Amino acid sequence: MEELKVEKAIQDIYPDDIAWCYGCGRLNDDGHHLRTGWHGDKTITIYTPESKYMGIPGFIYGGLIASLIDCHGTGSAALALHRKNGHEIGDGAEPPRFVTANLNVDFLKPTPQHVPLKAIGTVEEIHPKKWKVETEVYAQDTLCARGTVVLVVMPSTFLNKND
Numbered sequence: 223m224e225e226l227k228v229e230k231a232i233q234d235i236y237p238d239d240i241a242w243c244y245g246c247g248r249l250n251d252d253g254h255h256l257r258t259g260w261h262g263d264k265t266i267t268i269y270t271p272e273s274k275y276m277g278i279p280g281f282i283y284g285g286l287i288a289s290l291i292d293c294h295g296t297g298s299a300a301l302a303l304h305r306k307n308g309h310e311i312g313d314g315a316e317p318p319r320f321v322t323a324n325l326n327v328d329f330l331k332p333t334p335q336h337v338p339l340k341a342i343g344t345v346e347e348i349h350p351k352k353w354k355v356e357t358e359v360y361a362q363d364t365l366c367a368r369g370t371v372v373l374v375v376m377p378s379t380f381l382n383k384n385d
């Protein structure tokens with residue numbers, strides 16, 4: 223399988239006040255630092271979980287896979303709405319922010335440890351405030367999980383609540 227790298231990620235440009243998510247916040251020292259970028263007209267997050275995130279020895283804990291799908295969803299919706307608003311990462315514009323309203327995961331195959339996981343997303347606008355991201359998680363060439371996330375633009379009530 224081709225070597226993939228996320229060069230420009232939406233999480234790199236989240237303002238500091240929302241860059242603390244345990245899954246994808248770049249400022250959370252204890253978090254996973256998930257990074258999501260464009261991959262053609264799809265979105266992509268690449269992540270190799272540390273050994274401690276095991277369910278059964280040799281295989282990844284399902285909750286972590288759900289976290290990957292969750293943050294890949296919020297990042298993908300933010301990328302898509304940012305582009306719809308006429309912006310790209312790096313042009314200086316502040317990206318939109320999303321929260322998860324609904325998360326559904328199908329665990330299709332055991333997900334092996336110690337290999338990079340690739341989340342590939344297809345983003346659909348339901349309406350400007352509400353988006354859906356269908357995600358497939360691959361371990362090398364094997365499709366291990368599939369998830370659907372419904373995202374809603376973050377209400378302003380979320381701001382300044384992280385202390």
Ligand SMILES: CCCCCCCC(=O)SCCNC(=O)CCNC(=O)[C@H](O)C(C)(C)COP(=O)(O)OP(=O)(O)OC[C@H]1O[C@@H](n2cnc3c(N)ncnc32)[C@H](O)[C@@H]1OP(=O)(O)O
Pocket residue numbers: 236240243245246292293296319320321322323324349351352372374375377
């Ligand atoms: C930016 C970086 C942060 C990264 C975050 C990482 C991901 C996360 O962990 S986010 C944290 C977990 N999520 C949350 O805490 C969200 C908690 N929930 C809420 O705040 C609210 O329920 C919220 C904002 C999702 C929706 O609020 P609500 O008042 O219903 O908004 P409202 O404007 O009425 O609804 C928006 C749309 O979402 C829909 N919706 C709301 N909840 C759901 C749901 N569970 N499933 C599907 N659709 C839903 C509504 O039906 C509505 O759709 P439509 O306009 O078509 O009728």
